[in-house]
Amino acid sequence: MSEQDERATKAAGKAAKAKPKAKAGAAAAQGAGSSATTARLSVLKTYKLFVGGKFPRSESGRVYEVTDSEGNWLANAPLSSRKDARDAVVAARKAFGGWSGATAYNRGQVLYRVAEMLEGRREQFVGEVADAEGLSRAKAAEQVDAAIDRWVWYAGWTDKIAQVVGGANPVAGPYFNLSTPEPTGVVAVLAPQDSSFLGLVSVLAPAVATGNTVVAVTAERAPLPALSLAEVLATSDVPGGVVNLLSGRAAELGPPLAAHQDVNAIDLTGADDELARELEIAAADNLKRVVRPGLTSDWAVEPGLERMLAYLETKTVWHPTGSLGAAGSAY
Template sequence: MSERLSVFKTYKLFIGGKFPRSESGRVYEVTAATSAADAAGKGNWLANAPLSSRKDGRDAVVAARKAFGAWSGATAYNRGQILYRVAEMLEGRREQFAAEVADAEGLSKAKAAAQVDAAIDRWVWYAGWTDKIAQIAGGTNPVAGPFFNVSSPAPTGVVALVAPGESSFLGLVSVIAPAIAAGNTVVVVASEKAPLPALSLGEVLATSDLPGGVVNILSGRAAEIAPSLAAHQDVNAIDLAGADAELAKELETAAADNLKRVLRPQPVDWSAAPGTGRLLAFLETKTVWHPTGSLGAGGSSY
């Protein structure tokens, strides 16, 4: 029997629930981050990843905006079910992601598997928070008059995420999951040097119950893609988790043009308990006034 040729995986972008190649047709080499490779200044070839263009970024924003109405309007319980389903799907592909994370970050199989397990647990954790956000971010307010004044959280809108460069999967999940748990839709710029776990995550999301366009994943150079996202008038907020100081300053300046909410980069231990900071980062407060007393015919009284 003749020896078979290797069948290499073709990685693609994830935009609007579909898998397009980069609009420009460009790709770039992704190499393994082994200690030997680091010492030599280069790694073993893993795959060619799409090199996203600004046009790809604009397409992703259009998809995210189109998906926002239905996703933000879904019940919090339903969003939680969908996030839990993503965790289920990841559990079934645990070995694949452990291998990709090991290559991406130069980790042992055991340490990579622990990172994947933590990422799956994080999806479950945020799934449980979807219908509890209002309890910590909303409430009734005292007023000097015969009124009820109630504040409740509402999602900000379309959020651009610059994913962490060093934590290719756990860090990635840690910025995506809280944003969509709160009802936002996202455009993610994956780690430039280690995009493969992010692109594989797109395959999981496409076969889960997550509606197309809620999460859109781009690979390539953050310095090329992110500025146009930060300046985009239909992007409402931006998370600079993976941006270095110089890029973060450029993106924050661009984001000021339409008063985007900006989450600045800061040192984060992605393996630590996440808390509620990122869960609350991209929420607005909606306040409703209502008179006390009878609501009229057929209504109830307070």
């Protein structure tokens, strides 16, 4: 064998030995690429306010940490400012004419649609309520189911409440005297601190069902179920501005809402005794209707009519009868 042939044979042997190493290196590189494609960062949810049918951040740019019952971080929630509260009142006032002017039947259909949407996202709310209130999933499911049923309950009352609190009044004279309920206007609500979802629905739905528009301050410690409810409201048939949801501190947002001249009623359920006294004094300046804390303490009990009646005014109309002839008699 020539020297040239001998060199070629040695080179071929070295190449054969290198092939297994190359294959192993390629396999390792492929495995690394595969793990790189499967490993990913979670997309964390950004919670925002709900004002005028839109999802703005707080104008102050502030947020605060929301934790579960064991102190584990869940999310950052917007920390609403007084300016956010004023913007929400403007949105609620703008929406009041259209919502109060809608037929009671139509309002009932809209509220029922909210219940349908909640039913479709039931598992999401069960998880959020369980984390917010430190409940088992079974207990949280009971809370969510009760909240959905409550939406349906109030939806059914929209076109019936007038028959209960209105009617014809006997008078001495040739007149029809008719009393009918009308919505109060813009209602500010401090949601319960101890029931992040069922309690919120229990104070929110009766105000909306009777034709009012609402600015609600969510539970400070557990605002996430309420802020997720905003997504349901935005994708249902509820007109923008009918419901406005602010996360933050009741002690900071309550005073500007209670003193606001364009707010017609305020629900103090989520205020402590000291704050409630302060807000009652502020609310007296424009004779707001005030729903004091303690009207309901157990949110699991069947609702009554008290909260709907709290947000209704009575309009009485006089109309002559037979003195106008056939037309008057027919009326």
